[in-house]
Amino acid sequence: MSATANYLLHLADNAVVLGQRNAEWCGHGPVIEEDIALANVSLDLIGQARLLYQEAAARLGGDATEDRLAYFRDVPEFRNYTLLELPHHAALVGYAKTDLDYGVTIVRNFLYSALMVLVWDALQQSKDEQLAAIAAKSLKESSYHLRHSRDWLLRLGDGTDESHARTQAALDHLLPYTEEFWSASALEAEALAAGVDVAALRDQWNEIVDDALAEATLARPTFAGGYVTEGKQGLHSEHLGFLLAEMQSLARAHPQASW
Amino acid sequence: MGSPSTSEATLRAAWAALDVLCDPEIPVVTLRELGILRDVRWGGAGLEVVITPTYSGCPAMGQIEDDVRATLAAAGLQARIITQLAPAWTTDWMSEAARDKLRAWGIAPPQQRCASAQGGGASVLRFVRQAATAVVCPRCGSSHTVESSHFGSTACKALYKCLDCQEPFDYFKPY
Numbered sequence: 001m002s003a004t005a006n007y008l009l010h011l012a013d014n015a016v017v018l019g020q021r022n023a024e025w026c027g028h029g030p031v032i033e034e035d036i037a038l039a040n041v042s043l044d045l046i047g048q049a050r051l052l053y054q055e056a057a058a059r060l061g062g063d064a065t066e067d068r069l070a071y072f073r074d075v076p077e078f079r080n081y082t083l084l085e086l087p088h089h090a091a092l093v094g095y096a097k098t099d100l101d102y103g104v105t106i107v108r109n110f111l112y113s114a115l116m117v118l119v120w121d122a123l124q125q126s127k128d129e130q131l132a133a134i135a136a137k138s139l140k141e142s143s144y145h146l147r148h149s150r151d152w153l154l155r156l157g158d159g160t161d162e163s164h165a166r167t168q169a170a171l172d173h174l175l176p177y178t179e180e181f182w183s184a185s186a187l188e189a190e191a192l193a194a195g196v197d198v199a200a201l202r203d204q205w206n207e208i209v210d211d212a213l214a215e216a217t218l219a220r221p222t223f224a225g226g227y228v229t230e231g232k233q234g235l236h237s238e239h240l241g242f243l244l245a246e247m248q249s250l251a252r253a254h255p256q257a258s259w
Numbered sequence: 260m261g262s263p264s265t266s267e268a269t270l271r272a273a274w275a276a277l278d279v280l281c282d283p284e285i286p287v288v289t290l291r292e293l294g295i296l297r298d299v300r301w302g303g304a305g306l307e308v309v310i311t312p313t314y315s316g317c318p319a320m321g322q323i324e325d326d327v328r329a330t331l332a333a334a335g336l337q338a339r340i341i342t343q344l345a346p347a348w349t350t351d352w353m354s355e356a357a358r359d360k361l362r363a364w365g366i367a368p369p370q371q372r373c374a375s376a377q378g379g380g381a382s383v384l385r386f387v388r389q390a391a392t393a394v395v396c397p398r399c400g401s402s403h404t405v406e407s408s409h410f411g412s413t414a415c416k417a418l419y420k421c422l423d424c425q426e427p428f429d430y431f432k433p434y
Contacts, residue, residue: 033408033418040410047316051344117386133345137315140347140434143386148409150387204383211384 002128003194005059006079009069010187010232012052013080016070017240018112019045020247022105024088030102037148041109044141051134071251075240079187082231083108083177085240090173094238103163103170106152111178113146114208118201126195150212157216164217171213172221179228181205187232266301269336273299273306276334283322284413287364290323294352297343306331306338311348313434314414349373350434361431362397367419369433370394394430396421406430 023042029035053066086108088100120142123135156167182199191198213220229237251257277299280290290296290310298309308327312320324340331338350369358368370392393402401423408418416429 033410036412037408037410040414043316043318043414044314045316047312047314051315114386118383121386129345133347134315136347137312137344141315144409144432144434146386151409207383208387212387 002059003126003131004190005056007187007190007194008052008056008059008131010079010191012049012056012069013078014084014112015045015052016049016247017078017080017243018084018108019043019049020243021084021086021088022109024100025105028100034102034152038105041145041148044145048134048138048141051137055130055134067251071248072255075236075244076234078236078240078244079232079234080240081112081177081180082229082237083174083180084112085231085237085243086174086177087239090169094242101166101170102152103156103166104174106149106156107167107170107174109145110149110153110212111174111209113142113149114205114212115178115181115201116142117146117208118204119196119198122196122201123194128194131194146208153212153218154216157213157218167216168218171218175221176223176226177229179223180230180232183228183230185230185233269306270299270301272334273308273331273336273338276330276336277308277327280326280330282319283326284319285361285364285366287360288357290327292354292357292360294348294350295323296327299338302339302341304339306336307341308338309341309343311343313348317414348434350431353431365397365428366416367394367397367428367430369431371433373433394419396424396426397428398426399424 019042022038022045025035025038026042027035029038049070050066053069057064057066057069086104088102088104089098090101090104092098117139120135120139124132124139126132126135153167156163158164159167182202184199188198210220229235231237231240277296278289278291280296282288282290282293282295285293293313295310295313296308297311298307300307300309308331310320310323310327320342324342327338327340351372353369361368394404394406395402396404396419399421401421403422404419405422406417407420407427410416411418411429415431415434417432418427419430420427
């Protein structure tokens with residue numbers, strides 16, 4: 001069965017939002033190698049998003065194009081996980097400014113890549129040939145992102161007292177947001193039809209995460225229950241609007257521009 | 260499309276023109292040697308050139324398409340350019356000649372095959388474990404090297420340093 005345009009948009013929005021977030025490090029990386037690394041990860045993610053938006057646009061028909069989907073939809077139309085739109089620092093109101101925290105960046109990239117290697121691995125067997133082709137390409141990229149972020153997770157977790165404390169704090173802050181990966185929603189039925197039962201990947205995801213946390217000497221916080229975020233259903237944090245404002249402003253100011 | 264013999268000749272001319280077309284980023288290897296140029300063939304509407312991206316976001320793809328079009332135009336030919344995703348590009352397709360040229364250019368070629376990295380392994384930890392391979396320095400041939408960054412000047416390369424001759428170098432990642 002072919003994937004719905006809505007499900008392709010979920011995958012594309014995940015990639016574009018995290019790609020945009022990671023690109024904030026461009027020119028500000030903690031060391032030049034990581035500055036380049038994060039820009040490269042963003043390039044992969046934005047490349048994946050483009051392929052998915054092109055495919056979604058083809059299925060939606062009408063005047064849909066990849067650019068319209070990326071630049072002319074508003075917050076409630078985005079289907080990305082809330083985790084991916086959060087700023088690179090601990091919880092603060094949307095307009096607050098503070099230093100970017102590389103620990104948050106690394107923990108998030110790790111938690112997301114650990115999911116996506118499993119999702120792309122399943123989707124490369126999808127009956128939807130175009131989606132399967134995109135998944136096979138993306139799997140290679142996400143595996144590399146996982147290795148990169150896992151490597152840094154170990155360095156920071158098993159590093160100095162400060163790097164350990166900040167990485168642990170980032171994990172405590174971000175891990176509850178991963179509950180959204182497993183929550184039931186209409187989108188999960190669309191994922192299943194496209195070829196992946198996301199909730200069933202939970203044990204494998206735990207295996208990848210626990211293995212790395214043990215090696216990084218980090219403690220996994222237990223989820224105490226409470227609100228599970230719903231970004232994938234269009235209910236976002238206040239942070240996505242700020243991110244989209246920056247990402248979309250140029251295209252909206254010059255809607256007919258081409259370059 | 261003309262008679263069978265003319266179309267044969269056109270295909271041969273197109274291959275001959277494109278065969279020497281180099282990658283815009285690494286101008287010592289051809290697109291064919293890198294495995295980016297997949298096919299030149301007759302389609303429903305005439306000549307078709309099939310290319311495949313190395314990485315989803317490779318910014319050179321637009322340039323490659325323009326280069327293919329310009330190269331064909333210089334040979335008096337026109338083609339539809341098709342970007343094909345499956346099967347996904349792999350460095351396994353890189354020819355031996357291309358590996359030698361990369362080395363001579365100062366880029367260490369991919370040192371392992373990655374066909375086994377795909378799907379269906381016994382453990383999910385296959386995604387995180389990487390076989391340790393010693394990357395050989397393209398300048399002095401030493402395998403006493405160390406990775407300084409997972410990513411280099413382009414998405415397809417990592418940054419290494421030789422501990423013997425002290426030179427930093429790019430490594431074309433097995434992919």
